[in-house]
Amino acid sequence: MTDDVRRRLAAIPALTGTPPTLDLERLPAEPTALFLDWLEDAVTAGVPEPRTTTLATADADGIPDARLLILKDVGERGWAFASTASSRKGEQLADNPAAALSFWWQPLTRAVRVRGRAVEGTPEESAADLAARSPQAQSLVADGDWRLWWVRPDRIEFWQGSPDRKHLRIVYTRTDDTWSREILTADGS
Template sequence: MNPQSTKSMLRALPSLTGSAPPLGLTGLPEDPVELFLEWLAAAQHREVAEPHAMTLSTVDASGMPDARVLVLKDVDASGWAFASTRTSAKGGQLSACPSAALTFWWQPLVRSVRVRGAVIEASREASLADLRARSASAQNGVDPDDWTLWRVLPSRVEFWQGSPDRQHTRVVYVRDHDGWRIEN
């Protein structure tokens, strides 16, 4: 395929083809976790495949971004949890630079959620409990001392509702000394 035909093919692909009710800007919850859980429930209701799948973005020692898809393990006031081995590339990157971004994309709803902030390790007990909650085959070959549950402590959470007319709606929660502030 030549570059011109690739460009034409990509331009011809439909985008923003899903649908969801418009995002109202009044009556928003004070905490982004509450809105995230509402959106996650809507994604489950619409039978979005793997609505807990997210892209985890970190940076390596030279500052080069790195991204991969993982599943969200939990979300609450203590953070947005994910797990892997400490000796993985992501584990090394988080050790060197304990910050990350998470991105959720629910195409049928034309919705995205972006989370970014500092990353902390959960307790050893929480990490082992997460490992034990995996299927036997998923535990096979995993060193329990290496398995780590991390939590993103968000400083910013953005909710994006796409629109075919490109009049997208964004709601951004920013953490400040008093809790959360909402920006549009």
């Protein structure tokens, strides 16, 4: 059965999108601007649900967990998402505030990975986010249970795939409040 599955998987096309042109000479010094540009490219290209992201956390035993959710904001404080504190993700973040977000925009063969520490937003931010949800969604949340979290990234990787497997990675790394950038290509240049 494994050989059949392996052959079937190998027959499914991969990296079928068309990446936009990327001018490596004009990359911003910090990653937020590049993320917002890539997000706008995804919106313009008609990528379905471009602000949907996979959030990865780990439980107290270090076992990873991942689920889809909606990006709420991006800015100097980081990348924001929200949920209930009593959810599995909320409990995991309370035990271990490390988090990663992963975006995949297939038609553009682009992905973004954001990794860092998750910090709870203020009670006012959480309340405002909950108030912006539909009355039906609000009714499903216990009093005082809604939280907005900010992933304060220490590493962000922008990946642009290529059918010839000469993928491009742009990696931003934070030291204190300063970003450094490295461009990695499949051919080592």
